[in-house]
Amino acid sequence: MTLHLDDLRVRHLGECRYDSPFSEMLSTKQTSPHYVAEGDRVLLEDTVSMLAEHGLPPGQVPSFEAAGPRRKIYFDPARVTAGIVTCGGLCPGLNNVIRGLVQELSVHYRVERILGFRNGLQGLTAEHRFDTVELTTDRVRDIHNVGGTILGSSRGGQDADEMVDSLVMRGVDMLFVIGGDGGMRAATFLSEAIKARGLDIAVIGVPKTIDNDLPFTDQSFGFQSAFARATDFISSVWVEAAASPNGVGIVKLMGRHSGFIASYAALAASGADIVLIPEIPFALEGPDGLLAHVEKHVRAKGFVVVVVAEGAGQDLIEKYGLPQHNGRGTDASGNVKLGNIGELLKDTINAHLTAVGLTPTMRYLDPSYAIRSVAANAYDSVYCLRLAHAAVHAAMAGRTEVAVARWRRRFVHVPLSLMTSRRNQVDPDGDLWMSVLETTCQPAEFGTTSDRERIRPPAFSV
Numbered sequence: 001m002t003l004h005l006d007d008l009r010v011r012h013l014g015e016c017r018y019d020s021p022f023s024e025m026l027s028t029k030q031t032s033p034h035y036v037a038e039g040d041r042v043l044l045e046d047t048v049s050m051l052a053e054h055g056l057p058p059g060q061v062p063s064f065e066a067a068g069p070r071r072k073i074y075f076d077p078a079r080v081t082a083g084i085v086t087c088g089g090l091c092p093g094l095n096n097v098i099r100g101l102v103q104e105l106s107v108h109y110r111v112e113r114i115l116g117f118r119n120g121l122q123g124l125t126a127e128h129r130f131d132t133v134e135l136t137t138d139r140v141r142d143i144h145n146v147g148g149t150i151l152g153s154s155r156g157g158q159d160a161d162e163m164v165d166s167l168v169m170r171g172v173d174m175l176f177v178i179g180g181d182g183g184m185r186a187a188t189f190l191s192e193a194i195k196a197r198g199l200d201i202a203v204i205g206v207p208k209t210i211d212n213d214l215p216f217t218d219q220s221f222g223f224q225s226a227f228a229r230a231t232d233f234i235s236s237v238w239v240e241a242a243a244s245p246n247g248v249g250i251v252k253l254m255g256r257h258s259g260f261i262a263s264y265a266a267l268a269a270s271g272a273d274i275v276l277i278p279e280i281p282f283a284l285e286g287p288d289g290l291l292a293h294v295e296k297h298v299r300a301k302g303f304v305v306v307v308v309a310e311g312a313g314q315d316l317i318e319k320y321g322l323p324q325h326n327g328r329g330t331d332a333s334g335n336v337k338l339g340n341i342g343e344l345l346k347d348t349i350n351a352h353l354t355a356v357g358l359t360p361t362m363r364y365l366d367p368s369y370a371i372r373s374v375a376a377n378a379y380d381s382v383y384c385l386r387l388a389h390a391a392v393h394a395a396m397a398g399r400t401e402v403a404v405a406r407w408r409r410r411f412v413h414v415p416l417s418l419m420t421s422r423r424n425q426v427d428p429d430g431d432l433w434m435s436v437l438e439t440t441c442q443p444a445e446f447g448t449t450s451d452r453e454r455i456r457p458p459a460f461s462v
């Protein structure tokens with residue numbers, strides 16, 4: 001992936017002419033190990049070798065604009081109407097972000113009108129544009145204690161011009177889109193339609209996905225809460241499998257294209273013998289295949305625990321799967337519906353162990369929604385709040401077509417075009433997967449899979 005400084009540049013609506021309520025507080029601040037001054041930038045890369053490879057002067061190495069309050073802002077807060085929408089699948093912390101946005105807008109910038117559009121982008125259609133929630137500090141005071149989103153969410157495509165009409169008709173000056181890759185694409189679409197009409201509306205993305213599949217953000221909010229919950233299920237099947245003759249515990253976790261939840265949950269629970277993720281194809285049959293490995297565990301210690309990401313082994317489903325295992329078509333947002341790899345593993349492992357005289361006791365759990373519907377944990381609560389602060393500062397300073405993200409520990413502005421330019425995936429050659437291999441002692445691959453594509457995330461170059 002080749003990145004130029006221009007790809008990292010953030011679009012501004014115009015000159016910042018108003019004093020920010022934070023200007024006095026900022027007057028003494030300079031870049032320090034704990035703060036990035038507004039004129040400074042955050043490096044894209046963080047190793048000496050990567051920087052040296054470019055051979056560029058410091059001002060030209062790829063870097064992000066720092067997030068945070070500015071001394072001067074673009075919008076006159078007294079005249080601002082803000083809009084908030086949450087879209088796509090649920091994720092712990094959505095309510096925390098809504099609460100953080102409302103508090104920052106109301107308390108510090110004294111914005112008086114904040115509209116919550118209901119049920120995702122549906123809320124911006126002609127049919128629903130007047131059915132908004134008036135968001136006040138009172139309304140959001142306790143919402144962080146529960147999962148989900150008080151605004152509702154949805155999948156499905158909407159017309160960009162119709163959505164822009166809604167923003168104009170409701171007088172919205174800045175829209176906060178809390179969404180995953182689809183939501184970030186929609187925000188890009190919307191920004192382009194706004195620009196084409198020459199309108200002065202800021203669109204700020206707050207990246208959300210329990211799959212952690214968005215790039216240029218260290219980890220997406222809610223991910224930690226989600227995988228923490230997932231560990232409970234791994235521990236449960238471990239207990240069950242360990243106490244049963246020829247016990248087989250299988251936990252299927254979310255992760256369409258990225259195996260982060262499966263990897264982190266397996267590391268945290270540390271009872272998993274085998275972790276299967278979408279990034280690494282595996283073979284079922286053969287002396288080095290998954291089934292032989294499962295059998296080996298059952299023979300050696302009497303049970304086995306497998307953690308599988310929902311997107312793993314999709315190529316096997318057509319070959320081995322029963323019709324009910326197959327995914328069919330796409331959802332309303334165009335996401336491919338996956339085949340059920342958990343059920344396929346359950347059936348094939350059952351058949352294999354029975355055939356070799358080790359009739360198993362099968363314990364299969366698919367806790368998908370139980371994981372993403374939880375409230376944010378303490379860590380994610382802080383993270384969501386800080387992301388919300390950064391999003392408000394960005395909008396007030398007239399940034400648009402940009403997402404706020406934490407990158408290498410710092411809060412930064414990432415152009416939406418970059419947010420949707422690639423997918424974040426577990427690198428089979430990276431240190432996370434190495435930790436999984438070290439912990440499970442599973443082989444780097446099950447069977448010969450060289451003819452099938454392994455994911456290799458692109459390196460950056462300039």
Ligand SMILES: Nc1ncnc2c1ncn2[C@@H]1O[C@H](COP(=O)(O)OP(=O)(O)OP(=O)(O)O)[C@@H](O)[C@H]1O
Nearest residue numbers: 088089155156157179180181182183185186209333
């Ligand atoms: N290419 C696109 N252009 C315009 N809108 C899009 C595009 N892709 C997705 N959207 C819209 O964005 C919204 C959210 O997308 P989606 O349902 O894929 O969830 P998401 O934001 O990716 O979240 P998650 O992955 O966490 O479920 C949907 O209303 C969808 O129609």
Ligand SMILES: O=P(O)(O)OC[C@H]1O[C@](O)(CO)[C@@H](O)[C@@H]1O
Nearest residue numbers: 089180210211254255256331372
């Ligand atoms: O069943 P739903 O709500 O469409 O969402 C399921 C998908 O959403 C996610 O949670 C996020 O994209 C995926 O992990 C999962 O495949």
Ligand SMILES: [Mg+2]
Nearest residue numbers: 088180181182
């Ligand atoms: Mg998505």
